[in-house]
Amino acid sequence: MPEPEMYDLIIIGGGPGGLSAGIYAMRAVLKTVLFEMGMPGGQMGMSDEVENYPGCELIGGDELSKKFLKHAQSYGLEMISQKVKAVEPGLEFHSVQLVTGDSMRTHSVILATGGSPVKLNIPGESVYYGSGVSYCAVCDGFFFKDKTVVVVGGGDSAAEEALYLAKLAKQVYLVHRRDTLRAGMILQQRVKAECKIEILWNSIPTAINGDDGEVNAVSLKNTKTGDQRELATDGVFIFIGFEPNNILVPTGTKLNTDGFVITDEQCATNISGIYAIGDLREKYAKQIVTAAADGCTASLSAAHFVEKKKAIADVCEAPEDL
Amino acid sequence: MTIDVNKENYDKEVLESSIPVLVDFWGPKCTNCFALLPTVEQLEKEYKDKLKVTKLDASQNRRLCMNLKVMKLPTILLVHNGEEVDRIKGEITPEQLTEKVNTFMNQNS
Numbered sequence: 001m002p003e004p005e006m007y008d009l010i011i012i013g014g015g016p017g018g019l020s021a022g023i024y025a026m027r028a029v030l031k032t033v034l035f036e037m038g039m040p041g042g043q044m045g046m047s048d049e050v051e052n053y054p055g056c057e058l059i060g061g062d063e064l065s066k067k068f069l070k071h072a073q074s075y076g077l078e079m080i081s082q083k084v085k086a087v088e089p090g091l092e093f094h095s096v097q098l099v100t101g102d103s104m105r106t107h108s109v110i111l112a113t114g115g116s117p118v119k120l121n122i123p124g125e126s127v128y129y130g131s132g133v134s135y136c137a138v139c140d141g142f143f144f145k146d147k148t149v150v151v152v153g154g155g156d157s158a159a160e161e162a163l164y165l166a167k168l169a170k171q172v173y174l175v176h177r178r179d180t181l182r183a184g185m186i187l188q189q190r191v192k193a194e195c196k197i198e199i200l201w202n203s204i205p206t207a208i209n210g211d212d213g214e215v216n217a218v219s220l221k222n223t224k225t226g227d228q229r230e231l232a233t234d235g236v237f238i239f240i241g242f243e244p245n246n247i248l249v250p251t252g253t254k255l256n257t258d259g260f261v262i263t264d265e266q267c268a269t270n271i272s273g274i275y276a277i278g279d280l281r282e283k284y285a286k287q288i289v290t291a292a293a294d295g296c297t298a299s300l301s302a303a304h305f306v307e308k309k310k311a312i313a314d315v316c317e318a319p320e321d322l
Numbered sequence: 323m324t325i326d327v328n329k330e331n332y333d334k335e336v337l338e339s340s341i342p343v344l345v346d347f348w349g350p351k352c353t354n355c356f357a358l359l360p361t362v363e364q365l366e367k368e369y370k371d372k373l374k375v376t377k378l379d380a381s382q383n384r385r386l387c388m389n390l391k392v393m394k395l396p397t398i399l400l401v402h403n404g405e406e407v408d409r410i411k412g413e414i415t416p417e418q419l420t421e422k423v424n425t426f427m428n429q430n431s
């Protein structure tokens with residue numbers, strides 16, 4: 001049986017981090033393949049508008065995703081729409097196993113698998129998922145035109161999505177467990193200025209209720225007084241943070257207590273030749289621009305790593321009389 | 323060939339179809355819907371005239387979606403003899419979709 005093909009770099013994930021890594025890897029002439037099982041762009045593609053990516057004052061998330069993709073493809077980046085099953089580190093090379101049973105060998109791996117929305121884990125949440133419960137306002141918002149919706153959360157995502165939903169819905173309740181929002185000041189100002197949004201401070205949802213297979217109310221508890229109330233709503237949009245998609249992170253990789261990968265400033269993990277970027281790694285700001293920066297850093301570091309590895313291999317394999 | 327369905331032709335193309343039907347609910351901003359498209363097209367090729375593949379733009383057919391209780395994209399309905407046999411919604415992987423459609427076709431063709 002022929003040996004699996006050998007790559008310099010395998011990138012897993014096609015969000016802004018993975019695609020940026022692809023651009024830098026191709027420019028560094030690394031034999032590279034990128035795996036993305038969904039639509040390239042990742043979370044970026046699910047944003048209605050992006051207005052903090054330098055050089056683009058206002059751009060649709062899907063449009064920016066297309067630009068990243070086109071840029072990466074302009075260098076001839078090989079992309080495969082296939083699910084990766086596992087990453088197995090090795091001393092000479094790393095292996096990437098696919099769900100098809102195929103295996104690929106590589107000198108280095110960049111993990112760019114991003115994150116997934118954190119769930120509330122309250123009664124009714126999974127029952128009514130897709131029937132009023134959503135984690136993506138851009139995808140599902142238009143089902144709630146002229147209706148009442150509840151947005152749960154207090155960070156940038158919750159504020160952005162509440163503002164997006166305010167363009168469609170009749171009324172938006174922003175439910176937040178504290179008495180101040182965590183969102184950036186500009187978003188806070190916009191939320192407070194939007195007459196369709198009412199913020200319900202110090203409140204947490206305790207159950208999502210429904211009838212005939214659809215959401216019709218959410219049970220809320222006041223965190224200060226303990227008072228319970230029921231709020232009629234047609235939909236519940238949950239944006240309380242992201243958890244890392246770390247299932248492909250090899251055993252032995254250092255993670256923090258929340259499951260994010262700990263890296264050095266070159267985005268390198270504690271396993272030689274394996275890098276983690278974007279929302280998967282522990283860092284202060286999880287933004288498109290920082291994911292893209294991580295992709296650049298990791299690819300430049302991987303290029304140096306691969307070059308060094310090949311140089312050592314050449315010396316070792318050189319005939320003794322040379 | 324994929325048929326675009328809407329409130330005008332849904333009953334005729336989907337509910338009154340003599341062969342099993344796949345209804346692919348999509349929206350212009352739903353990236354996950356676009357990600358599933360190659361799999362839907364592959365299934366259409368595979369089953370040729372045994373499976374009717376239809377697409378419904380949810381953004382243009384909100385009322386129909388409400389009537390069908392579709393409130394999440396992507397959603398795929400598998401319909402036979404006017405009855406909804408299966409519904410797949412949310413984060414669907416190509417593998418899951420293929421498996422569901424294969425099962426549906428084994429049981430309904």
